[in-house]
């Protein structure tokens with residue numbers, strides 16, 4: 311299905327109203343004595359009941375069966391997925407970089423759940439703090455299998471191949487260049503639409519956010535418009551599945567996978583209204599702000615979404631995009647400068663080339679620069695950018711992104727021992743010469 315076959319409502323933090331069958335939503339109250347059409351009414355809370363209105367999120371769903379109807383969950387194998395605490399290894403101060411996660415072979419079917427590979431993370435999902443970084447590479451749709459993350463919300467950043475996220479609140483199609491968020495506790499299955507090759511395959515990145523839900527950053531003196539605009543966030547319309555055969559629901563809870571066999575699809579919501587919703591966003595709509603004189607602002611100017619902490623301005627995790635843009639700074643070293651940062655930075659690349667790295671950082675790959683790791687442009691980039699004529703320049707066809715966290719991001723043992731980790735990453739900077747006269 312192409313994206314124009316899906317239906318969306320636009321806005322961020324809105325109260326949406328949608329029904330797949332006319333008359334399924336009760337009028338005037340949330341929980342009437344008998345809900346319309348023989349449906350069950352159920353509230354899904356994304357925040358504590360008593361949190362302030364500005365952040366309070368909840369959705370009322372009207373479903374064929376209440377979600378309480380299911381047998382016990384049992385532990386299943388985590389495979390390459392892991393959760394907090396990320397304490398398998400001693401924290402390592404080195405700069406780290408990886409090639410892309412290999413795609414599964416055609417004769418090795420992997421759905422989205424089995425295709426997840428945890429790179430690292432921080433915090434504690436049990437106290438709703440911190441984040442994890444997962445990669446995925448999959449070649450099978452989830453057919454009679456569903457996923458729910460009780461630990462965190464999931465931010466999907468596809469790099470290769472589209473995803474159709476069939477969620478309890480309706481379907482979303484997410485193509486590379488777009489991102490999507492499925493809130494904590496919302497069940498979904500991932501369909502991989504067939505590529506032109508006739509073979510479905512998908513790869514990308516997932517940020518699992520254990521902290522406060524992603525929201526839009528404040529704009530301060532930027533004003534009422536710019537960066538990611540509210541109207542460009544799209545949420546699905548209600549849609550439901552009626553399945554009467556056995557399906558598996560996989561629940562990530564406390565860092566581990568649990569599964570239960572349901573006798574019906576958990577995607578049986580016929581109508582809903584509320585503000586706790588999955589959404590997607592096309593990074594092409596990001597209004598990029600940068601210098602029109604000299605120097606460039608800190609990369610926080612590229613923040614799309616932020617998970618705030620209790621300290622103002624200190625993010626549990628930020629999602630930042632380095633989108634196509636013009637570089638016009640006069641007497642300015644235009645690529646990202648050398649720096650050391652108290653925050654920890656994981657960078658990925660969806661398309662093209664990143665302006666601080668001439669080579670080695672490829673789409674699907676990623677780098678991790680933890681607390682105070684010294685980083686910046688490689689030697690080739692430094693030489694080029696120091697000598698170039700400073701005419702207006704368009705950075706085109708590129709999309710890099712960053713998950714930036716206040717806590718050190720601790721890699722998993724499998725990420726450190728992965729054959730696709732670049733052992734020679736430090737060499738990127740070895741060619742930098744003394745120019746002091």
Ligand SMILES: [Fe+2]
Nearest residue numbers: 651655679685
């Ligand atoms: Fe950085």
